[in-house]
Amino acid sequence: MEENLLIEKINGNDGEAFRELYNKFSSKVYNTILGILQNPEDAEDITQEVFLQIHRSIQTFKQDSTLSTWIYRVTVNKAFELIRSRKRKKRFAIVKSIFAKEEVEEPIDFIHPGILAENKERGRVLFKAINKLSEKQKTAFTLNKVEGLSYKEISEIMKISLSSVESLIFRAKENLKKDLFGFYKENF
């Protein structure tokens, strides 16, 4: 079904059309969120939130970008909303732990299910390092490396220039190299 027709039908509360949209984008949405959040349960919760948001606000989609770009934008925003809210809670938990002597939970190691078997251990180390990147670097790097999007697609999703995307990914790689150097120096 054509994009315009699909949007029109969803606006007309057509369940089948929404199902079609879900089938088309669910793995893209879930995979992107999983790459950013690095937790399957959180990724499922946020995937639900993304599709609820799409269902609620597709009538506000102005079609100045492709549907795919808009959906990726909603996806990235929702994933980082959770990270920001977790960070706020973590800061509060650290303060609380000073007084109540509670332990702050550390994130568990994440292995992406799509990584080839021989790369699993290195992938685990890399995802840990990706987690330390800034929000923008993490978004650009994840969309490029995990989701396989081109720099042009990323620039449309992030609403930045192509050269900014190149620069973000270059700096992300530099930061990852530094972090990995420190890691392997201690663990080699």
Added chain:
Amino acid sequence: MEKEELIESEIEKTLNSLDGIGRAEANPFLYTKIANRINEAEAGEKKFNFKLALGIVITCMIINLAAFLFIPQYTDSAYYTREYQIESFASEYSSINNFYFY
């Protein structure tokens, strides 16, 4: 020196470990969960709209009842006040014919 070279090579391999990564698939029952949440949200919205409509109807009825009970009294007193004001204004400017005709 050799260790550093090994580390450099390991870093490269690690950075390339995402090459050929497959896409992770969501739980097959996820759509059912989403559809249920959409239905719940729509049902909640309908319930809210019904309550809102009911509230508006009740408020209108109360306003009508209050108007029915209080406006006639107000109209009477307003009428007398207004009549009195017109008469006093008219007599002040002598615009009322006070002569009797025989």
